[in-house]
Amino acid sequence: MRCTFLSRIFLILISPLLLNIALAQNSSISGTWSGSVSLNNGNQLPFVAILEQEGELVSGILQGIGGAPDVTIMDGRIENDTVRFAGVRVIQGEDVRFDYIGTHVGDYINFTIIRVGATGPNSVLNTMTSRQP
Numbered sequence: 854m855r856c857t858f859l860s861r862i863f864l865i866l867i868s869p870l871l872l873n874i875a876l877a878q879n880s881s882i883s884g885t886w887s888g889s890v891s892l893n894n895g896n897q898l899p900f901v902a903i904l905e906q907e908g909e910l911v912s913g914i915l916q917g918i919g920g921a922p923d924v925t926i927m928d929g930r931i932e933n934d935t936v937r938f939a940g941v942r943v944i945q946g947e948d949v950r951f952d953y954i955g956t957h958v959g960d961y962i963n964f965t966i967i968r969v970g971a972t973g974p975n976s977v978l979n980t981m982t983s984r985q986p
Contacts, residue, residue, distance in 0.1 A: 881906045882911065882931060882936055882962065883904060883905050883906045884903075884904065884985065885904075885985040886902045886904060886982040886983065886984055886985065887901045887902075887982055887985055888900045888981050888982035888983065889980060890978050890979070891978070891980075892975055893974035893975055898918055899918060900915070900980045900982060901916040902916075902926075902953075902982065903916070906931060909931055910929060910930060911929030911931050911936055912929055913929070915940050918942075921942065921943060925940065926938045927939045931957070934956055934957045934958065935954065935955070935956060935957070936955045936956075936962065937952070939951065939953065940953065950969040950970075951966055951967065952966075952969055953965075953966055954967070960983055960984040961981060961982065961983050962981075963979070964980050965978075965979055966978040966979070
């Protein structure tokens, strides 16, 4: 009888921990995410992010656009449902840094893309990405 009582107490104490671990694994952003970015001139650019999450750290690549090389994700972190990282794309021979801030909800991440140091109509862009199977 004592063993059964202790077993129940153990299960009651350990269950919330196991649930948190399971939820954390299910909410991982690891995988391939794709969408498109609409420019102010009406053009759309493909957006594909291949992300890997380990705890609060995020790494991966952004696929190149129009034959450009892939971009390595830098300074990637996730906290709650907000993912942040940076990447440097080569545009017209120049290195251009972009900051990516996304809100993760289920199988979607809504990114705001900020062209660092730029002003004008295409300095802040948005994309909604979905997880690819």
